Amino acid sequence: MFVIIVPFVLDIFFNNLIVFFPFQLRDRMSATQDVILGRPKAEWTPTRDAYLVELFIDQHNCGRTAYNEFKNEMIRSVTRDFNKRFSMNLEESQVKNRYNVMKKDYGVVKTLLTHTGFGWDESRQMVVADDKVWDSYIAVCNYFCRLLLMH
Numbered sequence: 001m002f003v004i005i006v007p008f009v010l011d012i013f014f015n016n017l018i019v020f021f022p023f024q025l026r027d028r029m030s031a032t033q034d035v036i037l038g039r040p041k042a043e044w045t046p047t048r049d050a051y052l053v054e055l056f057i058d059q060h061n062c063g064r065t066a067y068n069e070f071k072n073e074m075i076r077s078v079t080r081d082f083n084k085r086f087s088m089n090l091e092e093s094q095v096k097n098r099y100n101v102m103k104k105d106y107g108v109v110k111t112l113l114t115h116t117g118f119g120w121d122e123s124r125q126m127v128v129a130d131d132k133v134w135d136s137y138i139a140v141c142n143y144f145c146r147l148l149l150m151h
Helices: 031-037 046-061 072-086 092-114 131-150
Strands: 002-005 009-014 017-022 119-121 126-129
Touching: 046 072, 046 092, 072 092, 092 126, 126 131
Parallel strands: none
Antiparallel strands: 002 126, 009 017, 119 126
16 A cells, blocks of 8 residues: 655635645755755754644734735744744745645645545545555556656
8 A cells, every 4th residue: 555644734714715734745855955055954844844834823813824825024933933943043935945845745635635546544644545546546647747748
């Protein structure tokens, strides 16, 4: 059985506005990019992700969002509070990048769950499916990827 691990997924509904906060499907931060920019690589853990989501929720509940995106003042505040809690020195761009990664990962999980055969294991907090379901899904994805590359 293949699995995609997502320790936690949280939807927040507020005035018909949906803000998605996925947790660590995978860490896509590029070590190369961080080295080029001269900053330490951000190390994301489930504990850090959980606190980051908590900070985003607090900011959202205070009305510091606009059209499903966060305002610059909110990113500064979240970055400051996050760095203080974990004695880190992340830049605002790193926190914003993490939010974007989490949002994309949520989209992947949400899409998988719309397909027959995929389910959510609440106790393990992950998407699950039998090998046959995964094989079929991967085959279809590969087919369409090849079609896109041909054009």
